[in-house]
Amino acid sequence: MGVTRVLIANRGEIAVRILRACRELGIESVAVYSEADREALHVRLADQAVAIGPAEAAKSYLDMDALVAAARRTGADAVHPGYGFLSENARFARRCEDEGLTFIGPSSQAIEEMGDKIAARAIAARVGAPITPGTDAAGEDPVARLKAARKIPLPVMVKAAGGGGGKGMRVVHTAAELEAAITAAGREATSSFGKGHVYVERFIEDPRHIEFQVLGDQHGGLVHLFERECSIQRRHQKLVEETPSVALTPALRERMGESAVRIAREIGYHSAGTIEFLLDRSGEFYFLEMNTRIQVEHPITELTTGIDLVAWQIRIARGERLPFEQADLQPRGHAIECRLYAEDPARGFVPSPGRLLRYAEPSGPGVRVDGGVYEGYTVTPHYDPILAKVIVWGETREVARSRMGRALADTVCLGVETPIELLREILSHEAFAAGDTHTGFLPQHFASWKPTSEGPAPWPDAVLIAAALADSRPAAGAAAAMTAPNGLWQRLGPWRVGSS
């Protein structure tokens, strides 16, 4: 199928990433935007931009009718869904297929098969990939499920079958809590996903999060592009990713890679996808889930393999064959990504929308920035708080690590809170330097983290001199901008993941 004009059904940094790939391939890009995104960077950079509705995602970026109408209006012949929003919605992929629009991603059937976590675990088990012991066979029958759950050694994890993003998930440490946890998770799953189906599986304590990138064409060509370790997380969301993982021996990498390819092949997968595993302390790995879309952290794989994943998604969608096989692939060097979110790591990662009063991205050897904002832009409270991703490459992990430290120190961002200082401290922490990472890394080492300026050390004289100079300038204070004074956050209760 021809792909000459791509409608990008997304926003922010990933929309910018996709339109850049389109431009390099000589394909036109069509951005869409909600009322809250008129000033957004992707709108300014795309060849065309179409308004699709109000700020509320359900009436804009999640509105299939509005997106299809925008494609019709602009003569787009393909749709790239990015990540989040409708990217893993099988109905949207099918709608595009039915409307004659090329969906730049896997088939709707593949999305559907992997969308249900129990079904996905069954596929993994069928091809011999290890899964954690769970209550899959008991289905939704509460009596059978509870009986099966009691046979799994504690602690266990209760999860929503249709879930994601940490919602509907809870860890159970004692037998007495189990029944209540299943009921509560079912309620949360119903309200978040419309389906109350939950299952129970063994909880792996302090695992590493290891995922394999797969890439398949529509003619049976399918490879993995090695792993990414994404163990540094907050609220089940990734903050730092790297490749390769220090935890993988060549033999383990080969076994995990083979499992990933077998799972993808089993469902006839094409396009870019990610198979997520947990790796426990003893070196056993377990299939977690498959993400049937481009991943936020895809750039680190691009840097070590030299393969442009977004460009290949487009080329695969228009029917091209992969020009390489597994044996041709050899990763080179080490890559790390740090995510810059508009949020305050010193106050439980609360969102920090507001105006970017000063913003400058780092550059220099081995540094890439995938950003979706600019100085003066007001970060909206309506969507994901990701501003940009800083990605570095180095010949070794040490080179990449110090390069990232340098790049983060070169990043200028004032007006909203970001985790830049926390990220610098993570990168230079001795446990991170030693590669001793796991999903509990942040709570273990940075539970009560405070930025340098709130610590006991006296402030540099230059800070006060600059403040006094700025205060004496005639226009001082005239440009007062939109950010929340920190004190306001202290009036709020704890945060939780929302539903939209």
Added chain:
Amino acid sequence: VRHDYTGGGRPLSIDLRREGREARATIEGRTLSATILHEDDRCVVVEVDGRVHTVYLAHCDGAIEILLGGVRYRVEKPERGSDRRRAGAAGAASDGKVTTPMPGKVVSVHVRVGDRVTVGHALLVLESMKMQNDVLAPVDGTVASVRCAEGVPVEYGDLLVEITPDPTSMEPPRS
């Protein structure tokens, strides 16, 4: 000229006398000489004691945000009471007017006019950047009015709920 600030929870003050590019600063009894190499609204470059410092800055809500060597500092100026949100925050603490601490959307409202509430009672749920947060009662009292509704977007400082405080509950709980 003496400037009094606070930062990192401490009082900070500097006396700065300037003639052209040259300046003398007194900080905590120490006197330093500085040469101002560059100065505009976004950036100051100063030489202090033989070292050059590049400082990024921005004025922001009665404070000056400063970035030096990859570290961010927030220099708070003395209260002027002119900021809308600051006034809102202070109001919430003393007179029972609960205003929006961040732009977002009201997801659900848990109280009605006439309801009795105590400090910390969840009045409503606000969603911002896909995260939900309870907005809590700042005082003990009775709900006098509810000025927001489910699904309605709100901006900084919008009035959400008014509480008539109990006579005994007038002191601000937390700032």
